[in-house]
Amino acid sequence: PQPNRWASSSKSKDDSEVGHCTRVQRNVNMEGLRTGYLFPEIFKRESEHMQKKAHARLIRLGIGDTTLPIPDIITSAMAEHAYALSTIQGYKGYGAEQGNMDLRKAIAEKFYKDMGVEGHEIFVSDGAQSDISRLQMLLGSNVTVAIQDPSFPGYTDSSVIVGQAGKLEEESGKYGNIVYMNCGSENGFFPDLSTTPRTDIIFFCSPNNPTGNAASRQQLQQLVDFARINGSIIVYDSAYAAFISDESPRSIFEIPGAKEVAIEISSFSKFAGFTGVRLGWTVVPEELLYSNRFPVIKDYNRIVCTCFNGASNIAQAGGLACLSEDGYKAVTNVVNYYKENAKILVEAFASLGLKVYGGKNAPYIWVHFPGLSSWDVFNEILEKTDVVTVPGRGFGPGGEGYIRVSAFGHRENILEASMRLKKLFFLA
Numbered sequence: 001p002q003p004n005r006w007a008s009s010s011k012s013k014d015d016s017e018v019g020h021c022t023r024v025q026r027n028v029n030m031e032g033l034r035t036g037y038l039f040p041e042i043f044k045r046e047s048e049h050m051q052k053k054a055h056a057r058l059i060r061l062g063i064g065d066t067t068l069p070i071p072d073i074i075t076s077a078m079a080e081h082a083y084a085l086s087t088i089q090g091y092k093g094y095g096a097e098q099g100n101m102d103l104r105k106a107i108a109e110k111f112y113k114d115m116g117v118e119g120h121e122i123f124v125s126d127g128a129q130s131d132i133s134r135l136q137m138l139l140g141s142n143v144t145v146a147i148q149d150p151s152f153p154g155y156t157d158s159s160v161i162v163g164q165a166g167k168l169e170e171e172s173g174k175y176g177n178i179v180y181m182n183c184g185s186e187n188g189f190f191p192d193l194s195t196t197p198r199t200d201i202i203f204f205c206s207p208n209n210p211t212g213n214a215a216s217r218q219q220l221q222q223l224v225d226f227a228r229i230n231g232s233i234i235v236y237d238s239a240y241a242a243f244i245s246d247e248s249p250r251s252i253f254e255i256p257g258a259k260e261v262a263i264e265i266s267s268f269s270k271f272a273g274f275t276g277v278r279l280g281w282t283v284v285p286e287e288l289l290y291s292n293r294f295p296v297i298k299d300y301n302r303i304v305c306t307c308f309n310g311a312s313n314i315a316q317a318g319g320l321a322c323l324s325e326d327g328y329k330a331v332t333n334v335v336n337y338y339k340e341n342a343k344i345l346v347e348a349f350a351s352l353g354l355k356v357y358g359g360k361n362a363p364y365i366w367v368h369f370p371g372l373s374s375w376d377v378f379n380e381i382l383e384k385t386d387v388v389t390v391p392g393r394g395f396g397p398g399g400e401g402y403i404r405v406s407a408f409g410h411r412e413n414i415l416e417a418s419m420r421l422k423k424l425f426f427l428a
């Protein structure tokens with residue numbers, strides 16, 4: 001299996017090992033984080049398992065990390081750029097914090113054609129995860145937020161860290177100041193906006209991680225109208241848009257009126273295999289205004305200039321190559337490979353009579369184990385099949401009773417994992 005990025009994290013010394021301590025008070029918001037970040041926790045469980053079963057052939061379908069090589073039309077462009085840095089005429093230092101304008105324009109052309117989004121409204125970054133944190137710095141602690149439940153933990157955890165979330169209610173596992181928009185199988189994974197309280201910010205991910213559900217055009221129009229009426233800002237995460245196979249919108253800016261109510265974050269991670277290269281972008285439309293009519297884009301530009309020195313010029317060269325005609329064809333072939341994996345996993349779980357969601361518009365399969373603890377299901381699958389998944393509870397209280405399975409594996413691993421899971425649950 002691939003070396004995991006947390007494998008080398010050194011064990012921090014605890015107080016008993018270090019005599020001295022400072023007089024600096026801990027950020028009280030950090031105390032609000034109930035556990036470690038979900039994915040290092042998954043790795044910890046995986047390591048404990050491997051300590052018990054050193055010779056197990058582990059199959060990792062947990063973290064949504066790509067596994068196929070980046071097409072060489074893209075890596076050659078990065079290599080060429082990297083080599084040019086070793087020459088006088090090719091060397092480049094700091095670039096524009098907002099990103100290379102050619103790349104900004106290419107993103108606008110490729111993903112936002114005819115939506116009125118222009119290059120100067122696109123801020124190239126080192127990935128969507130970092131952009132979520134920078135957006136939280138922009139928004140500050142005095143805003144109210146609504147988050148899909150379940151959803152990518154980056155929204156809730158960053159909300160806790162910046163002080164938006166309020167106190168954790170142990171009983172429900174929810175933070176007092178966050179509005180949890182239930183997105184379950186019972187409501188087609190789209191929140192009932194008629195009963196959703198107004199908040200300043202609405203985090204919305206479509207296709208959703210972890211459910212794999214892509215909101216329809218009609219639903220996104222409802223969401224934009226809801227934000228407009230309430231004077232809210234939507235932070236729309238389209239990291240998995242390239243996996244959409246039906247008519248669902250790939251961008252919130254396909255919806256009329258969205259430029260006055262939405263910010264969109266996205267990433268090269270999942271469609272181009274750039275999870276380690278690190279490249280993403282955020283669209284902040286000129287039309288998006290605060291209550292005092294000050295343009296949000298001006299503040300976001302200030303955040304980017306103050307807190308970020310721009311994405312790697314090598315990664316940006318790769319990004320440009322991804323968006324060339326041949327480059328995009330090549331990455332689309334890889335996306336289609338993962339989509340085929342998703343189909344295999346959906347069929348495997350469905351053949352066991354389990355309720356399976358997702359997999360059609362996203363590289364995640366969302367499997368229901370009604371009445372069971374998702375961590376118990378995660379543990380049983382790991383212990384009995386050496387397959388790593390993600391317990392749904394890690395994505396919020398709404399994820400309880402589900403597991404998420406990633407389609408980002410190599411085909412042989414997907415087939416082997418499917419066979420093992422069939423054996424486990426068929427015999428159950």
Ligand SMILES: Cc1ncc(COP(=O)(O)O)c(CN[C@@H](CCC(=O)O)C(=O)O)c1O
Nearest residue numbers: 063064127128129130152209239267269280
């Ligand atoms: C909805 C969503 N947005 C943003 C990101 C991060 O994108 P980057 O551009 O690579 O920063 C992820 C990654 N989610 C993966 C990886 C988990 C993690 O490392 O946080 C997952 O859910 O398995 C995601 O699922």
